Amino acid sequence: MTAHRRIIAYPTPELMADAVAERTLLTLSGLLAEPGRDRVDIAVTGGTDGTAILRAIAGSELLDIVDWSHVHVWWGDERFVAADSPERNAVGAREALLDGLVEAGRMTEAQIHEMPADRRPASAVAAASADENAEALAAAAADYQRELVAELGDRPSLDIAMFGLGPDGHFASLFPDLPQVTMDDPSVLVTGVADSPKLPPLRLTFTVPMIANSERTWICASREKKADAVAVTFLGHADPHAPASFAAARTDLLWLTDRAAASLVC
Numbered sequence: 001m002t003a004h005r006r007i008i009a010y011p012t013p014e015l016m017a018d019a020v021a022e023r024t025l026l027t028l029s030g031l032l033a034e035p036g037r038d039r040v041d042i043a044v045t046g047g048t049d050g051t052a053i054l055r056a057i058a059g060s061e062l063l064d065i066v067d068w069s070h071v072h073v074w075w076g077d078e079r080f081v082a083a084d085s086p087e088r089n090a091v092g093a094r095e096a097l098l099d100g101l102v103e104a105g106r107m108t109e110a111q112i113h114e115m116p117a118d119r120r121p122a123s124a125v126a127a128a129s130a131d132e133n134a135e136a137l138a139a140a141a142a143d144y145q146r147e148l149v150a151e152l153g154d155r156p157s158l159d160i161a162m163f164g165l166g167p168d169g170h171f172a173s174l175f176p177d178l179p180q181v182t183m184d185d186p187s188v189l190v191t192g193v194a195d196s197p198k199l200p201p202l203r204l205t206f207t208v209p210m211i212a213n214s215e216r217t218w219i220c221a222s223r224e225k226k227a228d229a230v231a232v233t234f235l236g237h238a239d240p241h242a243p244a245s246f247a248a249a250r251t252d253l254l255w256l257t258d259r260a261a262a263s264l265v266c
Contacts, residue, residue, distance in 0.1 A: 009262035021056035046089030078115035137192025169242035173205035212248035
């Protein structure tokens, strides 16, 4: 059964980031308090809103209510570039939150599940054919899917899957009218994107079936430039022109915005 979608709008982008950070920390803490629960799994995101939320988590007074030794971190999409590239979502997430938790001894590297980086030399990347790029992406997507299954079972489910929202309505690296948006095979959890309209062009992303199997899916967006995207994705359903309209979850499906981004909806 798919969760009913809801939208919550906060006065400003800063308050939105703080509120989503608190919601995240309280949710993680509550889940870990459940009898028999020994881990929680969350997918984080990059971009302006995603990074602001991670920084707000790092600076929150509630940070210590979570036993981070039982938290596993994943990514719903990633730029397929070198591991140390500042374009990678994981690099930004580490700087904003994760490296500090590891350095403080609250988490270990084994709990941080980065999507594979492009390990090819820069010269090889520059000279690669379309077929070679597709092969590299397919191998990387298969590697991450194997890690998901090894950690979470044959039908992996995340406790929280958090995504930003692009002005074009994309989420994860599922872009308008590209074939990855409508992939509906539940056995394909991760796929490559070779022609992203937003640079860099090579990416990895969760598929809609992987996202929909999450307990909680949260779409985060702020500022007026996202207002059209919030409206068409929140009010629409399964529209390939607005990929986030495919968002689904088992129990909690939220659009978390500021008032400017939600101005066409509420």
